[in-house]
Amino acid sequence: MREPHYFEDFADGQVFRSGPYRMERDAIIAFAREFDPQPQHLGEEEAARSQFGQLVASGWHTAAVSMRLFIQDALPPIARGGQGLGLENLVWVRPVKPGDELHVEVEVLSMRPSRSRPDQGILKARIITKNQAEEVVQSTVTSALVPRRAAG
Amino acid sequence: MREPHYFEDFADGQVFRSGPYRMERDAIIAFAREFDPQPQHLGEEEAARSQFGQLVASGWHTAAVSMRLFIQDALPPIARGGQGLGLENLVWVRPVKPGDELHVEVEVLSMRPSRSRPDQGILKARIITKNQAEEVVQSTVTSALVPRRAAG
Numbered sequence: 001m002r003e004p005h006y007f008e009d010f011a012d013g014q015v016f017r018s019g020p021y022r023m024e025r026d027a028i029i030a031f032a033r034e035f036d037p038q039p040q041h042l043g044e045e046e047a048a049r050s051q052f053g054q055l056v057a058s059g060w061h062t063a064a065v066s067m068r069l070f071i072q073d074a075l076p077p078i079a080r081g082g083q084g085l086g087l088e089n090l091v092w093v094r095p096v097k098p099g100d101e102l103h104v105e106v107e108v109l110s111m112r113p114s115r116s117r118p119d120q121g122i123l124k125a126r127i128i129t130k131n132q133a134e135e136v137v138q139s140t141v142t143s144a145l146v147p148r149r150a151a152g
Numbered sequence: 153m154r155e156p157h158y159f160e161d162f163a164d165g166q167v168f169r170s171g172p173y174r175m176e177r178d179a180i181i182a183f184a185r186e187f188d189p190q191p192q193h194l195g196e197e198e199a200a201r202s203q204f205g206q207l208v209a210s211g212w213h214t215a216a217v218s219m220r221l222f223i224q225d226a227l228p229p230i231a232r233g234g235q236g237l238g239l240e241n242l243v244w245v246r247p248v249k250p251g252d253e254l255h256v257e258v259e260v261l262s263m264r265p266s267r268s269r270p271d272q273g274i275l276k277a278r279i280i281t282k283n284q285a286e287e288v289v290q291s292t293v294t295s296a297l298v299p300r301r302a303a304g
Contacts, residue, residue: 034220035220038234052233063215067210080191081203082203089239092236092238
């Protein structure tokens with residue numbers, strides 16, 4: 001278990017990499033039923049008649065898994081929890097299929113104190129999600145509030 | 153059940169609104185355990201010691217629910233499934249708490265043929281997610297490929 005990290009424990013240019021996460025067929029379908037019920041995500045038969053012609057994961061499933069890998073496996077734990085502010089951009093570059101193994105590569109792009117919240121800093125990072133062939137499937141830039149040590 | 157819609161069935165400036173979706177405490181915790189295991193999302197006790205001081209939904213949970221409302225309730229069904237290309241921007245404006253009832257308001261910003269895929273068009277829309285007090289909790293602009301009727 002790594003120690004909780006504060007704003008001061010991160011630096012521009014740091015790079016983190018997560019371990020792999022396997023996208024299981026049943027999990028792809030279960031996520032889609034709940035959050036993205038479109039034919040390409042719901043089962044082989046419906047998917048065959050879809051734009052993709054085969055079962056693929058919802059982009060939102062890939063995004064949620066990328067968050068899990070980012071927060072739980074790539075970054076050390078953030079003291080008192082990071083507060084996501086949003087994404088500058090998110091693109092789904094390639095489809096994700098059952099059995100694909102995803103990992104994320106994170107680069108810290110900048111660290112700056114928050115103007116409105118002196119007890120927090122803003123961490124901005126690029127998160128690239130790749131499959132087992134090292135092909136990029138998703139790319140995004142995210143910002144989050146991270147508590148400062150003095151405030152801990 | 154509404155008829156499947158093709159690219160030609162949408163137009164700039166159309167506005168769609170979904171019904172409400174209640175964010176249940178147990179679903180907030182279950183989503184967080186799987187995708188965003190940070191103290192503010194995992195239970196009342198951990199959340200009390202977090203930046204938020206109370207249990208709040210993961211922003212990714214709000215995003216996934218917004219997708220569900222967008223695709224299943226606000227827009228008519230897209231023939232053969234829409235293909236999400238990504239988001240220009242996504243911001244989480246206010247925390248979402250257990251018992252909040254969310255809905256989305258969708259405005260079609262533009263419709264244009266795809267240059268690389270003549271059988272598809274690109275629909276760009278702003279999706280605003282609001283709570284029961286009509287306060288904005290999330291805002292994003294998304295683009296998706298939608299099949300053209302001639303190709304159907």
